[in-house]
Amino acid sequence: MVTADxxxxxxxxxxxxxxxxxxxxxxxxxxxxxxxxxxxxxxxxAVQETMLAAWQGIGGFTExxxxxxxxxxxxxxxxxxxxxxxxxxxxxxxxxxxQYEAPVPTPRDEAAWxxxxxxxxxxxxxxxxxxxxxxxxxxxxxxLAFVAALQLxxxxxxxxxxxRDVLGFHASEVAGMLEVTVESVNSTLKRARASLQRRxxxxxxxxxxxxxxxPAEDAIVARFARAWESADLDALVAxxxxxxxxxxxxxxxxxxxxELVARYCARQFGxxxxxxxxxxxxxxxxxxxxxxxxxxxVRHATAFYLLTLAGGRICxxxxxxxxxxxxxxxxxxxxxx
Numbered sequence: 001m002v003t004a005d006x007x008x009x010x011x012x013x014x015x016x017x018x019x020x021x022x023x024x025x026x027x028x029x030x031x032x033x034x035x036x037x038x039x040x041x042x043x044x045x046a047v048q049e050t051m052l053a054a055w056q057g058i059g060g061f062t063e064x065x066x067x068x069x070x071x072x073x074x075x076x077x078x079x080x081x082x083x084x085x086x087x088x089x090x091x092x093x094x095x096x097x098x099q100y101e102a103p104v105p106t107p108r109d110e111a112a113w114x115x116x117x118x119x120x121x122x123x124x125x126x127x128x129x130x131x132x133x134x135x136x137x138x139x140x141x142x143x144l145a146f147v148a149a150l151q152l153x154x155x156x157x158x159x160x161x162x163x164r165d166v167l168g169f170h171a172s173e174v175a176g177m178l179e180v181t182v183e184s185v186n187s188t189l190k191r192a193r194a195s196l197q198r199r200x201x202x203x204x205x206x207x208x209x210x211x212x213x214x215p216a217e218d219a220i221v222a223r224f225a226r227a228w229e230s231a232d233l234d235a236l237v238a239x240x241x242x243x244x245x246x247x248x249x250x251x252x253x254x255x256x257x258x259e260l261v262a263r264y265c266a267r268q269f270g271x272x273x274x275x276x277x278x279x280x281x282x283x284x285x286x287x288x289x290x291x292x293x294x295x296x297x298v299r300h301a302t303a304f305y306l307l308t309l310a311g312g313r314i315c316x317x318x319x320x321x322x323x324x325x326x327x328x329x330x331x332x333x334x335x336x337x
Contacts, residue, residue, distance in 0.1 A: 007061075022054055026051070027124045028128050032076055032080075034142075035162050036084065037084065038114045040117055040118075043117075054072055057075075066176065070173060074176070077177055085155060106245075106255060108254055111152070113151075114148055117282055117283050118282055119280075120328075122284070130168035132168055134165060136166050145316070150162070153195055157189075161196065209308070212284055220309060224314065225277050227239065228275060228290075229275060229277055237258060239313060240258050241315040243256065243257060250321075273293075277291075278291065278334075280329075285309070287304065303321065
């Protein structure tokens, strides 16, 4: 609860009192901004802007109209909507497909700005109980597939769906945050649910993933690491579903199906290239930093891989650029063994 003393001090310009008031909500606001923007870096920027705007406007805040948490979410959502609209005006990047060896990558309707979110930043954020009208578990709503699907919705639909179905705010609260009518919120939510359902139907038929940290998850992750590090293509392919897909943000395409993914992996292991994997977690899912073994013994970072599991198989692998490794506390190179 917001104490009258802290609020009074913050309004009087006490920065420490403001940080105590708003700081406890920072992690969950960061997750909220990430869900809306799909980019870890953009979410960081949006949270910074949110805190600055809140500090500048704390003098006008009153608990009679909304709780401090609701007020902060209103500011954060507004900043994210502005960022989404600005992103939509970015010029599309042209890709030279001649640089890719056969097979030609499969076009994919994915957000080019998609980035992974470190599990370390989820601590204290996804544990916040959602409101009574939430339809998604907090862990499900941070999965890479869910966040990727959100990026294909119009900005206002993303905001309404997250605020209502993920965070569980009442329609009247969301209407106040977005400064629209309850009827507008309800109609927008109906369209967003329909669009997201169509997207999720594409993954229908997959078994649910094993629980995070369970023996079942540990077993398949260990088998993947052994196969990748030893360049055992047969063992690797045996772990994949028939419709497995490798995505490679920011490239808007990848490889779909076990055969094409196997050929992609074979190229990675070509010319005697061998890798070491360092395990971590992103978006509540197993992930690895990949390091290429060099002739002098030093191993240099080449990529970041995030696995999406379905039962005892891998149904998707998302390859991110090595630039994301520092977010997970992973170095750009490893010393020789």
